[in-house]
Amino acid sequence: MILDNSFVLPQKPVILTGDRPTGPLHLGHYAGSLQNRVTFQEEYKQFVLIADMQALTDNMGNYAKVRENVVEVAMDYLAVGIDPEKSTIFIQSKVPELAELTVLFLNLVSVARLERNPTVKEEIRLRGFERDIPAGFLSYPVSQAADIAAFKARYVPVGEDQLPMIEQTNEIVRRMNRSLGRDVLVESEAIVPKVGRLPGIDGQAKMSKSLGNGIVLSASEDDISKAVKQMFTDPGHLRVEDPGQVEGNVVFTYLDAFDQDVAFVEDLKQRYRHGGLADSIVKRRLEDCLQAMLKPIRNRRAALESDRAAVLEMLRKHSLIAREEAAKTLSEVRREIGLDYYFL
Incomplete structure (x- = not known):
C-alpha cells in the first residue's frame, strides 16, 4: 500500500x-x-x-x-x-x-x-x-x-x-x-x-466582582448557603399561598442556569405561580444544586493551591x-x- x-x-x-x-x-x-x-x-x-x-x-x-x-x-x-x-x-x-x-x-x-x-x-x-x-x-x-x-x-x-x-x-x-x-x-x-x-444575588442587573453580589467558584458551603438565603425572590410573594412571579425572580433564574432537571424546575415554577410554594423550598433546591456543582470545583482548586x-x-x-x-x-x-x- x-x-x-x-x-x-x-x-x-x-x-x-x-x-x-x-x-x-x-x-x-x-x-x-x-x-x-x-x-x-x-x-x-x-x-x-x-x-x-x-x-x-x-x-x-x-x-x-x-x-x-x-x-x-x-x-x-x-x-x-x-x-x-x-x-x-x-x-x-x-x-x-x-x-x-x-x-x-x-x-x-x-x-x-x-x-x-x-x-x-x-x-x-x-x-x-x-x-x-x-x-x-x-x-x-x-x-x-x-x-x-x-x-x-x-x-x-x-x-x-x-x-x-x-x-x-x-x-x-x-x-x-x-x-x-x-x-x-x-x-x-x-x-x-x-x-x-x-443577575446579582441582590437582584441587580449584573453579577459583579466590584459590587460583591456574586457567588465565587471557590465559595465554602457556608458562603453558598448564606448567599442563597439572601437572594431576592418576588417581593409580592408575601405569604406561601400567594401566587408568585417567576420572571425576574433571581432564584428561578439561577435554577434555569444550573439545575439539570429541567422538568422538575418547570414543575416548581407552575406551583410557585399558582400559590402554595414557599420561597424557602425553592431556595433549598437551588442551594442543593449549587453545593453539588461547586464542591468538586472547590476541591480541585484546593489541590491546585497546594502546588x-x-x-x-x-x-x-x-x-x-x-x-x-x-x-x-x-x-x-x-x-x-x-x-x-x-x-x-
Missing part, C-alpha cells in the same frame, strides 16, 4: 476567549463562559487570555490586585475543567507582540469612533469617568482587536453587550487588510452563549506558545508594511 504523504488533517478553527484578572471568578463567569470553554476545547484550537494589561486600564496604581489575581484566575480555569493539554492559557503581558499590534491598530481608528462604541460608553458611565477618561481605557477595544487578530481567531465568545467590540475588531481588521493590499488578518465571528448575564508552582510553570510555558503564535502574525504584518528591515 502506498501512503499519500500529501494528505493533511484539517486544522481546528481558532477560538479566543479570556478574562481580566481583577478578582476571583464567580457563577456569572461559569454560566456565561467557563462551562462553554470546557466544551469548546474539544471542538476548537482554544486560546484563553488572562488580560492583565487590559485590567490595568482602570486599575492603574493597584498593581498588586491585578498581579495576584492572574494566578487566582488561572486556578479557577483549571478547577472548572479547562484542560492545559487542550487549551492554551496565557498571560497577556507575556506576549509583547500584542502591544505592538495594538500600536499599529491605533493608527486605524479615530477617537470619535472609540467614543461611539456603546460598550465603552456604558463602561465609562459606570466608572464615572465623564471626560476624565484614561486613554488606555478608551482604547482597550483596540487592544482587544489586537488580541483577536494576533491569533487569527475565527470565533470569539462574548455576551450580547460585547457585540460592538467584535464589530469594531472587524472594522480594524478590514482597514488593516486594505492598507496591506491583501488579507493577512482574519475577521472574527461572535458566539453568544445561550445563558445570558446572570502553585505547577500552575505558574504552566502559565510560563503556555505564554511562550501564545507568543510564538502571535509573533507569526505580527511578522506577516511587519513584512507587508515594510518594517522587517531585512537590510539590518
Whole structure:
C-alpha cells in the first residue's frame, strides 16, 4: 500500500476567549463562559487570555490586585475543567507582540469612533469617568482587536453587550487588510452563549466582582448557603399561598442556569405561580444544586493551591506558545508594511 504523504488533517478553527484578572471568578463567569470553554476545547484550537494589561486600564496604581489575581484566575480555569493539554492559557503581558499590534491598530481608528462604541460608553458611565477618561481605557477595544487578530481567531465568545467590540475588531481588521493590499488578518465571528448575564444575588442587573453580589467558584458551603438565603425572590410573594412571579425572580433564574432537571424546575415554577410554594423550598433546591456543582470545583482548586508552582510553570510555558503564535502574525504584518528591515 502506498501512503499519500500529501494528505493533511484539517486544522481546528481558532477560538479566543479570556478574562481580566481583577478578582476571583464567580457563577456569572461559569454560566456565561467557563462551562462553554470546557466544551469548546474539544471542538476548537482554544486560546484563553488572562488580560492583565487590559485590567490595568482602570486599575492603574493597584498593581498588586491585578498581579495576584492572574494566578487566582488561572486556578479557577483549571478547577472548572479547562484542560492545559487542550487549551492554551496565557498571560497577556507575556506576549509583547500584542502591544505592538495594538500600536499599529491605533493608527486605524479615530477617537470619535472609540467614543461611539456603546460598550465603552456604558463602561465609562459606570466608572464615572465623564471626560476624565484614561486613554488606555478608551482604547482597550483596540487592544482587544489586537488580541483577536494576533491569533487569527475565527470565533470569539462574548455576551450580547460585547457585540460592538467584535464589530469594531472587524472594522480594524478590514482597514488593516486594505492598507496591506491583501488579507493577512482574519475577521472574527461572535458566539453568544445561550445563558445570558446572570443577575446579582441582590437582584441587580449584573453579577459583579466590584459590587460583591456574586457567588465565587471557590465559595465554602457556608458562603453558598448564606448567599442563597439572601437572594431576592418576588417581593409580592408575601405569604406561601400567594401566587408568585417567576420572571425576574433571581432564584428561578439561577435554577434555569444550573439545575439539570429541567422538568422538575418547570414543575416548581407552575406551583410557585399558582400559590402554595414557599420561597424557602425553592431556595433549598437551588442551594442543593449549587453545593453539588461547586464542591468538586472547590476541591480541585484546593489541590491546585497546594502546588502553585505547577500552575505558574504552566502559565510560563503556555505564554511562550501564545507568543510564538502571535509573533507569526505580527511578522506577516511587519513584512507587508515594510518594517522587517531585512537590510539590518
